[in-house]
Amino acid sequence: MTVHHIAVLALDGVTPLDLAIPTQIFTARPETTYEMTLCALDEKVRTTAGFALVADGGLERVRTADTVIVPGFEPIASLPDAVLDTLAEARDRGRRVVSICTGAFALAAAGVLDGLHATTHWKHIDDFERDFPAVLVDRDVLYVDEGDVLTSAGVCCGIDLCLHIVRRDLGAEVANQIARGLVAAPHRDGGQAQYVPAPVAVAGEAxxxxxxxxxxxxxxxxxxxxxxxxxxxxxxxxxxxxxxxxTGTTPLQWLLGARLGRARELLESTDRSVDQVARDCGLGTAANLRLHFRRTLDTTPTAYRRTFTRLASRGPADSPTVPTAPAFAGEAAAAR
Structure with a gap:
């Protein structure tokens, strides 16, 4: 299988949790083809927690990567031209460019997000929208997928985005395996609100x-x-x-997402017919399954299965753009 090189670019003042998410999810595993390198402009990088990190690679490693991920950083200030030029070059060369949290400010400053939808941490989104009028800002989402350019909202939304990328590259089964290892709860559709007013039960409620x-x-x-x-x-x-x-979504929307996620996993990992998959995941008929696949993935169940059959022997670096859809990997994985 072809190795897919990922460069995680830590900027000065990087947020440790933002950095930990992609380095944990994209670390080398037997079931993936990722090779991840921590990169920085200088060998040592200061974090917002006060400690420093030692990077394994510099900007030259970023330039050769298949995917470049920029975690959040503070304070949000102007960046060296070398960093901005490297990010712009990655975009121009058709590489996948990703930001977590305030990392979107770096992509926007490099011109990577011009004319595209993007998001960032809700606390900084007013400044983001003011500073980068060429970016189409989505305020109330967990992450935005524009194909080769992806951005996530605040901090832990990076988990949702990174698992979404794994699902795109390698399918729901592999993403669920990683989610189980992380005890990630739950994987959420990118269209959900990033700021949920009551994320935990109030006193007296379960x-x-x-x-x-x-x-x-x-x-x-x-x-x-x-x-x-x-x-x-x-x-x-x-x-x-x-x-x-x-959850930031309705029960019926959540159920549809969970059922589509289950259908994807069954199509990838079993030889059940489309009719059987539709019944087993609760979508009833093959026609209904095809309808929802077409609406959410712009493909058919059969074509989806064929895509991930090829990916099993090739890997993300060789794969075509893989359709995306909501799935609830963390919660579903914990339940199985």
Whole structure:
């Protein structure tokens, strides 16, 4: 399998958690073809936590990478021309360029995001929109996928984006394996809000995670709002409100995403027919499965299976652009 080289470019004042996410997810594993290198302008890099890091590579390694990832950094200030030129060159050469959190400021300053949709941490998004009017700013999303240019919102949204990239490159099964190892909870669709007003249960209330886990074991069964609310012991109205507060999406949107994620995994890892996959994941018929695949992935289940059959013996560096769709890898993985 062809090795896919990833350069994680740590800028001065890099946020440790932003940096840890891609270096953990893209570290070498038997089931992936990634080779990851920590890069920097200088050998030593200062972090916002006060300690310094030693980088293995410089900008020359960034220039030869297949994917360049820029984690968040503070304070957000002007960057050396050498950094901006390297990022612009990566984009011009058709390399995949990714930012996590405030790393989007670096991509925007290099002109990589001009004319594209992008996002960043919600605390900095007003400044981002003001400073870079050529960028189409998406305020209420976890991440934005523009093909070869991807940006994530604040900090932990980088987990969602990086797992999304693995899913694009290597499929849902491999992404779920990595999510299980990270105990990532949950993998979320990029279109969800990055700032959820009540991400944890308030005093006296229990989280609905048990109901979501219960549902993930029963995706092939009829799961209506009434059934889910009954399992949680709540009225449908209260369940809907609490579910949206916890996840940033509605129960039915969450179910559709979970079912599509399960369908993708079954298509990749089993030889079940499209009809069987549709029934097993709860989408009912092959026609319904094809409809949702066309709407969300712009492909068919058969073409999707054929793509990932090829990827199993080749790897992301050789693959065509792989369709994307919401999947709930972390929560689904924890439930299995």
């Amino acid at each position: 989280s609905l995670s048990a109901t979501r886990g219960w549902a993930l074991h029963r995706l092939g069964e009829p799961l209506t709002l009434r059934v889910l609310a009954r399992h949680a012991g709540l009225s449908q109205r209260t369940f809907m409100r609490r579910f949206t507060e916890e």
